[in-house]
Amino acid sequence: MSFESVFRGSTDHRYDPTSKDHDISLICNSRVAVMRGQVVTEQGIGIVGIRVSVDRDPRFGFTLTRADGWFDVLVNGGGAVTLQFQRSPFKPLTRTVFVPWNQIVVLPPVVMALNEEGESHKSNQPPSPAVGFPGISMGLFSEHGPCLEHDHELLRPIIVSTWMPEKVGGLPGKSLVFAESQIVQESIAIPGSNLHLMYQSSQAAGYLSTVRMQLTGSFIPKSLTHVHVHVEIEGSLHTKTYEADPNLTHTFAWNKRNVYKQKVYGIAQARISIGYQHSTCPTVIWETQTATLQGFDVDISDIGGWGLDIHHHYNFHEGILQKGDGTTMHFKQYPRTVKVVMGTGLQRSLVCQDCDGLAKDARLLTPVALTSGPDGSIYVGDFNLVRRITPEGNVYTVLTLSATQVAYEYYLCVSPADGHLYISDPEKHQILKALSLKNVQHPSLNIEPVVGSGERCIPGDESHCGDEGPAIRAKLAHPKGIAIAADKTMYIADGRNIRAVDPHGIIHTLVGHHGHHNHWSPAPCVGAIPAHQAQLQWPTGLTLSPLDGSLHFIDDRLVLKLTSDLKVRVVAGTPLHCTTSTNNNGNSNDSDLKKVNSTTAINTKKSDEVLGSVLAVSFSPTGELYIAESDSHRVNSIKIVDSSGKMSHFAGQQQERLRGQCECNNTTPSTKDLESCSCTDDTSSTETLLSSNAKFTAISALAVSPDGVLHVADQGSLHILALQPYLPNHDETGEFHIPFPPSNEVYVFNRYGQHIFTKDLTSGKTRYSFLYSKNTSFGKLSTVTDSAGNKIQFLRDYSSVVSSIENTQDHKSELKISAVGFLEKLSERGRAEIALAYDGSTGLLTSRSGVSELKDNDIQQCTIIIIIIMYYYIVYNSIYNCM
Numbered sequence: 108m109s110f111e112s113v114f115r116g117s118t119d120h121r122y123d124p125t126s127k128d129h130d131i132s133l134i135c136n137s138r139v140a141v142m143r144g145q146v147v148t149e150q151g152i153g154i155v156g157i158r159v160s161v162d163r164d165p166r167f168g169f170t171l172t173r174a175d176g177w178f179d180v181l182v183n184g185g186g187a188v189t190l191q192f193q194r195s196p197f198k199p200l201t202r203t204v205f206v207p208w209n210q211i212v213v214l215p216p217v218v219m220a221l222n223e224e225g226e227s228h229k230s231n232q233p234p235s236p237a238v239g240f241p242g243i244s245m246g247l248f249s250e251h252g253p254c255l256e257h258d259h260e261l262l263r264p265i266i267v268s269t270w271m272p273e274k275v276g277g278l279p280g281k282s283l284v285f286a287e288s289q290i291v292q293e294s295i296a297i298p299g300s301n302l303h304l305m306y307q308s309s310q311a312a313g314y315l316s317t318v319r320m321q322l323t324g325s326f327i328p329k330s331l332t333h334v335h336v337h338v339e340i341e342g343s344l345h346t347k348t349y350e351a352d353p354n355l356t357h358t359f360a361w362n363k364r365n366v367y368k369q370k371v372y373g374i375a376q377a378r379i380s381i382g383y384q385h386s387t388c389p390t391v392i393w394e395t396q397t398a399t400l401q402g403f404d405v406d407i408s409d410i411g412g413w414g415l416d417i418h419h420h421y422n423f424h425e426g427i428l429q430k431g432d433g434t435t436m437h438f439k440q441y442p443r444t445v446k447v448v449m450g451t452g453l454q455r456s457l458v459c460q461d462c463d464g465l466a467k468d469a470r471l472l473t474p475v476a477l478t479s480g481p482d483g484s485i486y487v488g489d490f491n492l493v494r495r496i497t498p499e500g501n502v503y504t505v506l507t508l509s510a511t512q513v514a515y516e517y518y519l520c521v522s523p524a525d526g527h528l529y530i531s532d533p534e535k536h537q538i539l540k541a542l543s544l545k546n547v548q549h550p551s552l553n554i555e556p557v558v559g560s561g562e563r564c565i566p567g568d569e570s571h572c573g574d575e576g577p578a579i580r581a582k583l584a585h586p587k588g589i590a591i592a593a594d595k596t597m598y599i600a601d602g603r604n605i606r607a608v609d610p611h612g613i614i615h616t617l618v619g620h621h622g623h624h625n626h627w628s629p630a631p632c633v634g635a636i637p638a639h640q641a642q643l644q645w646p647t648g649l650t651l652s653p654l655d656g657s658l659h660f661i662d663d664r665l666v667l668k669l670t671s672d673l674k675v676r677v678v679a680g681t682p683l684h685c686t687t688s689t690n691n692n693g694n695s696n697d698s699d700l701k702k703v704n705s706t707t708a709i710n711t712k713k714s715d716e717v718l719g720s721v722l723a724v725s726f727s728p729t730g731e732l733y734i735a736e737s738d739s740h741r742v743n744s745i746k747i748v749d750s751s752g753k754m755s756h757f758a759g760q761q762q763e764r765l766r767g768q769c770e771c772n773n774t775t776p777s778t779k780d781l782e783s784c785s786c787t788d789d790t791s792s793t794e795t796l797l798s799s800n801a802k803f804t805a806i807s808a809l810a811v812s813p814d815g816v817l818h819v820a821d822q823g824s825l826h827i828l829a830l831q832p833y834l835p836n837h838d839e840t841g842e843f844h845i846p847f848p849p850s851n852e853v854y855v856f857n858r859y860g861q862h863i864f865t866k867d868l869t870s871g872k873t874r875y876s877f878l879y880s881k882n883t884s885f886g887k888l889s890t891v892t893d894s895a896g897n898k899i900q901f902l903r904d905y906s907s908v909v910s911s912i913e914n915t916q917d918h919k920s921e922l923k924i925s926a927v928g929f930l931e932k933l934s935e936r937g938r939a940e941i942a943l944a945y946d947g948s949t950g951l952l953t954s955r956s957g958v959s960e961l962k963d964n965d966i967q968q969c970t971i972i973i974i975i976i977m978y979y980y981i982v983y984n985s986i987y988n989c990m
Contacts, residue, residue, distance in 0.1 A: 133166055133183070137814070138482070140184035140206045143342060143366070144214030145176045146192060153177070154197070154219060162189035162201055184208040185481030185813040186523040187593035198222045205523055205593040207653065207728045208813045211342030211366065253637045254388035254672040256330040260634045264381040265321040266751065268398040270374065276433025279303045279416035288401075289317070292433060293955060295413070298935050299918030300899060302891070304413045306952060307433050309401060311412065313949020315360035316400040322355035322381060335382035335391060340400065341375050342366030351384075363402045371402035373425045374437065376729055378654060392672055395655040396750040397730050405429055407862075408888050410901065410909050411922065411930025412950070417865065417875055418888060421843055421856040426834040428845060428854070439832040442799040443758070448818070449487065449496055450474075450826035459492065459504075466502040466827075469494075474820040474827060477810035478519040478528070480544075485810060485818055486528060487827060488519050493530065495544060496827070506530070506541050507550040518648070520589040522597075529557070531586040531599070536563050538586055538599065558599065558608055559583040566623045574606075574621070578614040588649035590658060598658050600646040605638075605660060605669065618675060619643055630665055632685035635676035638669060648723050654730040654750060661721045666734060666748075679734055679748050680718035718746075725809040725817070733757065733817055735806040743803035745819070745830075758798035758817075758830055798830045859884040880907065933957075 146157045153176025160169035161182065172178045182188050184206040193199035197219040206212050269288045276292075280303050283292045293306040308314050322334050331351040338345040338359050343366045349355055359379075365371055377398045382391040405422065407429065408414040418431040426438035448466055455462065455470035462469060476488030483498040486505070491513050493506035505528065515533040522529060528541040537559035547553050557579065564572035564582035573581030584602030591597050597608040604619030618638045628642040648661045658669040659678065666679035719738035726732055732748040744759030804823025811817050817830040837843050841858035846868055853871075855864035861884075865875040874894050879886030880903065887907050891899045899914045908928075912920045923932040929950065934940035941957030 131181075134181060135183050135482075138183040138185050138208050140182055140209060141179055141211045141342065142182055142188060142190065142204065142206060142214065143177065143179045143211060144202075144217055146172050146178065146217045146219055147176055149218055149220055151216070154194070157192050157194045157197070157219065160191050162191040182206060183481075184210060185483070186526060190214075192217055192219060194219075196222045203524070203593050205653065213339050213342060213344045253674050254385060254390070254392055255637070256328050256385050256387050257383060257392045257672060258328065258634060259394075259670065259674065259676055261326070261328070262323065262331070262383050262392075262394075264379075264394055264396065266318060266379055266396050266398050267320075268318045268377075268400055269316060270399045270401045272401075272435045272437060275309075276307075276430065276435065279305060279432045290314075290433075291952065293952060294416075295933060295941060297899065297912060297914075298920055298938070299914045299916040300897075302899065303416045304410060304930075304933075305416050305431060305433060306413045307404075308951055310404045310406065310414075311945075311950040311952070313946065313951050315362060316402070317361070318359045318377060318379065318398045318400065320357045320359070320379070320381070322349070322357055323351070323353055325353045327351055327353055328385070330385040330387045331383060332386050333382075333384040335380075335384065337380040337382070338377055339380075340377040341371055361400050363400075372405060373402050373422060373427050375400050375402050378730075380655070388672070390672070392670075393655060395652075395730075397654065404435075405860075407431055408901075409907070410888075411924040411928060413930050415888070415891070418877065418891070419854055419856075419862045421835075421845065421854070421860045421862075423834070423837070423843060423856075423860055426832060438834055441833055442797040443817070443830040444796060444833045445798055445801050446829045446831060448485070448500070448827050448829045449502060450824075452825050454825060455489075457491065457510075462492065462494065463503040464501065466496045466500050469502050471825045471827070474822055474825070475513075475516055475807050476519040477808035477818055477820050477827070478521050479810045479812045479818070480521045480528075481523065481526060481813065483812050483814060484544075485812065485827070486519050486521065487820065488517060488530070488808075492550075493519065493528070493541070503547070504550045505544050505547050506553055515585075516587070518588045520591055522591040522595065523593050524591065524595040529589055529591065529597070530554075531589055533585050533587065535559070535561055536583040536586065537561055538583075538589065538597070558597065558614070559586070564602065564621065566621060568621050571616070572621050573614055574616050575613060578608040578612050581614045587647050588660065590649035590651045592651060592656055598649050598651075600649055600660060603643050603645060605643070605646060605649075605658070617669060617673070618646075629684050630662070630667065630675070630677055630682045632677075632682060635670060635674035638673045638675050641675040643667075648721075650724050650726050650732075652726055652730060652732075653728055659724060659726070659732065661724055664718050664721060666718075666721060666724055666732070678752065679732070679746075679754055680721070683717075722806050723809040725811050727811050727815055727817070728813060729815065733809055733811065735803075735809050735819070737806070743806045745798075745803075745806070745809070745817075756799075758801050758803075758819075760800060760802050797833075801828075801830075859886075861886065 146154045148154060155172055155174045155176065157172040158169050159172065159178045159180060161167040167182065170178055170180055180190065185208055186206070187203050188206050189201050189203040191199065191201050200219065202214060202217055204212060204214060271288045274287050275285045275290055280294050280296065281292065282294060285292065291308040295304040297304060320336070334349045334351055334355055336347040336357050340361055345359060347357060363371055377400055378395065379398055380393050380395045382393045384391045405420045407420045408418050408431065414431045416432045420429045422429065428436040449469055450471045451468065453470050455472050457472065471489050473490040474487055475490065478486050480486065485496040487494045487496065491508045491510060492504050494502050495505050496502050512532055512534050517533065518531045520529045528544060530539045532539055537556045539554050540557045542553050542555060558581065560580050560582060562582045564584040568582065586599050586601050588600040589597065595610045599606045603624060605617045606614060607617050608614050618641050624642065628640065643662045646660045646662045650659050652659060655671070657671060660667055664680050665677055665682060668676050668678045670676065718734070719736040722735040722737055724732060724734050730750045734746045734748065735743065736746065737743050744761065745757045746754050747757040748754045803819065803821050805821060806819055807822040808820040809817065819828045819830065821828060835843050835845050837858060843856040845854045847854060848868065851868045852874065853866045853868050854862060855866065857863050861879060862877050864873055866873050872894065876892045877888060878890040880889045887903060888901055897915050899912060901909050902911045902913065904910050908924045909922050911922060918935065920933055920935045922930060925931050929945050930943055932940050932942055939957055941955065943952060944954045945951060946953050
């Protein structure tokens with residue numbers, strides 16, 4: 108079930124019952140999100156009656172905290188939202204947080220102090236991860252410096268979820284245990300047919316989706332005192348604190364419901380933050396990852412908790428095909444489709460008189476930069492024009508630059524804090540801001556400088572190029588990539604340094620220095636080094652992680668991360684001076700390294716393969732990092748790095764067969780190699796259906812819109828491409844046709860997602876047809892007909908509970924469904940009945956007893972006790988007791 112369908116159907120203030128003066132028309136269907144949190148005293152007690160409102164926007168009204176201090180506010184996602192808290196006699200305060208589309212965002216506890224001067228109390232609230240909050244960037248400007256005792260490689264959690272759809276289902280007629288996902292499958296043959304009733308424990312209400320976490324290895328630093336666990340999923344927040352010990356583990360179990368007790372169908376993302384607290388460091392060091400957890404499955408056939416193996420369901424909101432045999436296909440996990448959103452492949456003129464209109468019909472000159480806005484708009488830096496593609500598919504010019512301003516590559520960024528568009532100008536040594544993004548009458552005048560005096564910063568500058576002073580008066584060397592946090596902190600790749608402008612307008616240098624660069628200090632092969640020791644070659648693109656706000660940036664063939672404790676570490680690629688067997692990071696001494704156990708070996712970076720030249724980077728809203736690269740053969744591709752650091756191919760053709768045939772970086776291919784050399788292939792990706800087969804000519808920029816669609820600027824083909832998930836669309840009759848080649852079938856679903864036909868993929872003939880008791884979404888399966896006209900009927904009583912199954916061969920099976928909806932008995936004349944038992948509190952199947960077949964009048968009696976189910980039940984109960 109989609110977030111939109113859940114929350115838009117409940118804008119009757121179910122989520123903020125005390126909401127006042129809220130203009131619900133301001134909420135955009137596709138962007139709706141919920142902000143929730145708790146307001147407490149310094150002693151941790153909830154405060155009732157605190158007025159909570161969106162700062163400086165009275166149209167969204169206000170709400171009052173409930174008796175326990177909790178509140179819920181409905182907002183538009185896609186940018187930073189500032190909430191204001193006030194009530195006498197407490198001091199008013201504000202909190203700013205980045206809010207994605209279609210998410211429930213949980214704020215850390217909001218601590219309000221009494222409005223008394225002088226005396227100050229220290230809050231006793233437990234530490235919280237600075238996930239998406241201003242505190243993380245402000246910590247970069249503190250005087251404490253790096254936490255030298257924290258080893259980012261040694262203390263790196265391993266997180267494993269039981270959601271493994273590729274390992275479950277597809278085996279009707281068998282009794283199985285899928286160990287990896289802790290799912291038990293049972294099957295009962297329907298007499299007189301080759302069909303089966305199927306049971307999977309994951310569909311029971313008592314089945315808990317779990318995540319296992321390895322928090323520490325066999326060796327931990329002496330300074331480590333505590334390990335904190337924060338799990339946020341569907342608006343619920345679960346916390347746990349451990350005293351530091353070796354080999355710490357933690358298991359989180361989710362009941363598949365959101366914070367409002369609603370069932371969550373499909374899958375959900377859990378954001379897991381592990382905090383390491385050292386006695387010698389002033390702050391907790393957090394590592395944040397995501398894990399996918401399974402929610403409820405749709406009860407497709409509604410036969411007492413059992414389903415029919417050939418009967419399926421399509422969740423068109425989320426693109427999930429749920430098959431009756433237990434197989435689940437998540438189309439969003441498949442290779443994406445490639446769609447042209449702008450460009451015809453022809454160049455426009457430098458002076459463009461008529462550049463506005465439909466984006467797909469608009470020409471491009473040289474697309475060099477991309478960024479996305481909070482409403483889903485895409486901004487394109489097209490040589491001397493900055494153009495906006497609206498969510499409706501129209502384009503218009505918001506900014507005209509002079510020809511000298513675009514002599515060097517420039518970058519774009521939309522601030523999540525104020526929604527303004529910012530542009531780096533290497534020629535003028537400034538960062539510029541577009542004054543307006545709507546109804547721009549004079550694009551050439553729609554700009555003003557916000558960072559940089561226009562004077563160039565040169566090495567050895569006595570004033571350190573304006574550091575620790577107003578940003579508008581600072582000197583910039585060569586500004587390139589820009590990234591802006593929710594609290595207005597602006598990060599700039601400036602020459603060989605990384606600089607930042609804090610929310611007060613003061614500029615700092617975070618990585619590098621303004622002295623003479625007499626020698627180069629390479630990036631560490633393993634671990635991290637303090638930022639002040641790092642020397643970069645030429646940092647370009649910047650991007651911020653939506654999980655923890657950490658800065659990621661390109662430096663030649665590497666993607667580096669600036670951690671919250673001001674260290675630099677490699678997250679993708681391998682420094683050229685390193686090998687995969689390198690174990691020395693330049694900071695840890697040999698004795699410490701000998702203590703690192705096998706767990707640390709598992710924790711080593713999965714991204715230790717050599718990247719080509721990194722062209723662009725961008726984060727998805729769920730924390731995946733996209734990296735565009737060009738190898739030595741000028742083959743452009745896009746890779747993806749998940750939150751655990753594992754890198755894999757995402758888009759672009761993998762032309763392994765062409766490797767070694769020509770080298771394009773340093774030499775020109777000979778005439779005889781031109782036909783086989785991939786770097787001379789002029790075919791484009793614009794007509795390619797899937798991203799895995801796309802052929803990018805020259806990627807210049809990446810941007811991810813708030814809905815998770817990756818946009819690619821291909822300078823070679825003169826197109827802006829959108830790589831979006833493949834979701835089957837309905838036809839003019841409202842039906843969905845989904846092919847399934849492994850069984851040579853096509854599944855046809857009606858507008859409610861109900862399965863109505865299974866057809867032969869080759870001939871188009873109907874193999875099975877399905878009828879329902881009602882022609883609505885509440886209709887229950889009543890009849891199945893095969894290609895020979897044989898029918899199986901599911902007879903239901905007045906309450907739609909199945910009482911018997913009959914077919915045209917005079918086979919009739921009686922079913923007994925319990926009062927709580929579980930199939931307890933199935934019997935047929937001439938057969939011993941099959942009896943089923945369930946655990947009363949969880950609904951998990953605990954035993955089955957009955958007969959297999961009648962053979963020579965000899966009834967083979969058997970009893971199957973499903974011990975594993977009871978084991979899971981015991982484990983889940985123990986988990987609940989621990990949470």
